[in-house]
Amino acid sequence: METDTRSRILDAAEKLLMRHGLDATTLRMITTEAQANLAAVNYHFGSKEALIEAVFRRRLTWLNEQRIAALDAFEAEAGGAPLKPRQIVEAFFGVAIRMAADQNGGQTFMRLLGRTYTEPTDFVRKFLAEEYAEVIARFKAAFFKALPDVPQEEFLWRFHFMMGALSYAISGADALRLLGPIDDSDPDALYARLMSFLIGGLRAPLPEIHAKSAKKPRARRAA
Amino acid sequence: METDTRSRILDAAEKLLMRHGLDATTLRMITTEAQANLAAVNYHFGSKEALIEAVFRRRLTWLNEQRIAALDAFEAEAGGAPLKPRQIVEAFFGVAIRMAADQNGGQTFMRLLGRTYTEPTDFVRKFLAEEYAEVIARFKAAFFKALPDVPQEEFLWRFHFMMGALSYAISGADALRLLGPIDDSDPDALYARLMSFLIGGLRAPLPEIHAKSAKKPRARRAA
DNA sequence: GTCTATAGGGGGATAGAC
DNA sequence: GTCTATCCCCCTATAGAC
Numbered sequence: 001m002e003t004d005t006r007s008r009i010l011d012a013a014e015k016l017l018m019r020h021g022l023d024a025t026t027l028r029m030i031t032t033e034a035q036a037n038l039a040a041v042n043y044h045f046g047s048k049e050a051l052i053e054a055v056f057r058r059r060l061t062w063l064n065e066q067r068i069a070a071l072d073a074f075e076a077e078a079g080g081a082p083l084k085p086r087q088i089v090e091a092f093f094g095v096a097i098r099m100a101a102d103q104n105g106g107q108t109f110m111r112l113l114g115r116t117y118t119e120p121t122d123f124v125r126k127f128l129a130e131e132y133a134e135v136i137a138r139f140k141a142a143f144f145k146a147l148p149d150v151p152q153e154e155f156l157w158r159f160h161f162m163m164g165a166l167s168y169a170i171s172g173a174d175a176l177r178l179l180g181p182i183d184d185s186d187p188d189a190l191y192a193r194l195m196s197f198l199i200g201g202l203r204a205p206l207p208e209i210h211a212k213s214a215k216k217p218r219a220r221r222a223a
Numbered sequence: 224m225e226t227d228t229r230s231r232i233l234d235a236a237e238k239l240l241m242r243h244g245l246d247a248t249t250l251r252m253i254t255t256e257a258q259a260n261l262a263a264v265n266y267h268f269g270s271k272e273a274l275i276e277a278v279f280r281r282r283l284t285w286l287n288e289q290r291i292a293a294l295d296a297f298e299a300e301a302g303g304a305p306l307k308p309r310q311i312v313e314a315f316f317g318v319a320i321r322m323a324a325d326q327n328g329g330q331t332f333m334r335l336l337g338r339t340y341t342e343p344t345d346f347v348r349k350f351l352a353e354e355y356a357e358v359i360a361r362f363k364a365a366f367f368k369a370l371p372d373v374p375q376e377e378f379l380w381r382f383h384f385m386m387g388a389l390s391y392a393i394s395g396a397d398a399l400r401l402l403g404p405i406d407d408s409d410p411d412a413l414y415a416r417l418m419s420f421l422i423g424g425l426r427a428p429l430p431e432i433h434a435k436s437a438k439k440p441r442a443r444r445a446a
Numbered sequence: 447g448t449c450t451a452t453a454g455g456g457g458g459a460t461a462g463a464c
Numbered sequence: 465g466t467c468t469a470t471c472c473c474c475c476t477a478t479a480g481a482c
Contacts, residue, residue, distance in 0.1 A: 005465080005466085021244070021246060021342050023244060023246040023247045024246045026456080026457065026458085027457085027458065027459090028456085028457080028458095036466085037465095037466060037467055037468085038458090038459095038467090038468095039459085039460075039466075039467070039468085040465080040466070040467090041458090041459095042458085042459060042460070043465070043466075044465090047458080047459080048458065048459090114341060115341035115342055117391075117395060117397060117398040118337060118338035118341050118342070118390065118391075118394055118395060118397075118398075119244050119338055119341070119342050120397040125397055128401065129400075129401060132401050136401060136402060136403070140402070140403070153405065153406070154416065156399075156402050156403065156405050157405075157413075157416045157417075157420075158416075158420055159402060160391055160392070160395060160398065160399050160402060161388035161391060161392060161416075161417065161420045161421075162388075163391055163395070163398055164387040164388040164389070164390050164391025164392065164395060165384035165385075165387040165388050165424070166387070167341065167387050167390075167391065168340075168341075168383055168384060168386055168387025168390065169383070169384060169387065171341055172340060172341060172383060172386070172387060174340060174341075174343040174348055175340040175341075175383065175386055175387075176379075176383050177352075178351070178352060178355050178359060179359060179363070179379050179382060179383060180359070180363070180379065182376065182379050182380075183376070188432075189430075189432045190380075192430035192431060192432055193377065193380045193381075193384075193430050193432075194380075194384065195430065196427045196428060196429065196430040197380075197381055197384045197424040197425075197427055198424070199427060200423045200424045200425070200426060200427020200428070201388070201420040201421070201423045201424035201427070202420075202423070203423060204419045204420055204422060204423020204424070205419060205423070206419065207412075207415035207416050207418065207419040208415060209411075209412045209415055209416075228447080228448085249474080249475065249476085250475080250476065250477090251474085251475080251476095259448085260447095260448060260449055260450085261449095261450095261476090261477095262448075262449070262450085262477085262478080263447085263448070263449090264476095264477095265476085265477060265478070266447070266448075267447090270476080270477080271476070271477090
């Protein structure tokens with residue numbers, strides 16, 4: 001707790017944004033929680049939006065570096081051969097879910113991140129795209145190489161569904177509660193459950209896509 | 224467009240809530256869009272919260288009735304025997320994704336619903352729990368019967384992950400865009416893709432849960 | 447039922463003292 | 465770097481005319 005004002009504001013903002021969302025969190029709530037003055041936000045960050053961006057970038061950059069490092073390690077080990085899908089899933093989603101178990105702010109941040117994708121504000125979308133560009137490119141390439149039998153478009157949808165499952169695993173506590181009493185206190189169990197589910201979905205039999213919508217005569221083999 | 228003021232307000236609110244979220248949508252935006260007077264909201268609904276509740280209940284009640292009707296039909300057909308998991312998934316998620324393809328407000332509503340689970344406000348959580356109570360009970364029972372080999376706790380997590388995938392399938396357009404250019408205009412294709420993925424995840428091999436958290440000694444081998 | 451006008455509260459941002 | 469005081473804007477809700 002003996003950190004500087006700037007860090008205290010970031011920590012307080014992270015926690016309150018996770019709990020109340022971007023719009024409902026006020027600078028007054030943040031500065032009160034951080035035991036700082038209202039004007040301190042504008043002094044240190046310039047505006048509420050700039051503060052929010054700083055909250056995200058602080059941990060998201062690090063998270064995606066970890067993902068790439070994990071992928072690098074697997075690829076070095078494989079020496080040019082395609083990775084196992086399980087390894088790529090581990091590098092992307094495993095790293096995330098492990099960060100979500102970290103009690104030192106990682107958990108709070110991942111919950112915030114998880115709820116942000118479905119409530120996108122323009123300025124957030126913008127810097128998220130920047131932060132994700134490299135990691136997405138790397139993982140797409142790795143997956144395409146590892147799953148040559150899965151059409152790339154089909155894979156992208158599956159990746160998207162996997163992101164949804166991850167998001168709920170991390171920040172869907174309220175939806176979870178709808179299902180009845182359930183123990184969500186064991187991060188290792190959550191990790192194991194999510195990995196099974198994701199790999200099951202990723203490796204599912206391919207759907208038959210019936211091209212009855214005339215709009216896009218989907219060339220399944222040509223091109 | 225020749226509907227009454229009350230309906231126009233509901234339609235406008237649905238659309239704006241979907242786009243901007245609960246907090247960032249103001250009554251002024253809604254009444255302007257609905258070509259109604261600002262005071263009309265309070266006259267017809269009493270408050271902003273009551274309006275929001277009406278927006279959700281209008282379609283959610285109907286959606287869950289459809290789900291139960293679909294389940295009833297499968298169960299009548301099976302005559303007491305357990306259903307196939309695919310049928311139950313179809314009754315719950317298929318109905319939802321079909322409503323999400325409906326251009327007559329269903330699509331807008333489902334996108335709103337999808338983003339709501341991860342940005343829960345207290346009063347929303349409350350009536351969502353009411354609206355879901357029956358359908359959740361029915362589907363849990365059906366799944367437990369259909370999947371006797373899957374521990375119930377494991378199934379609940381998988382159901383939760385499936386909800387996450389559904390949510391992204393419906394309202395994660397922004398997250399999807401991060402992955403690159405992708406065609407999301409074909410509802411039939413989306414339906415087929417999501418069903419494959421969900422069933423793959425639901426039927427995945429069970430994870431090994433290592434019970435090192437003392438709380439729940441899950442008897443995997445030694446206990 | 448629908449309007450205008452306004453009350454009453456809270457928001458983000460900033461000027462200027464210390 | 466940190467504070468107080470304040471500007472100006474927009475919000476929800478409601479009173480009261482029509």
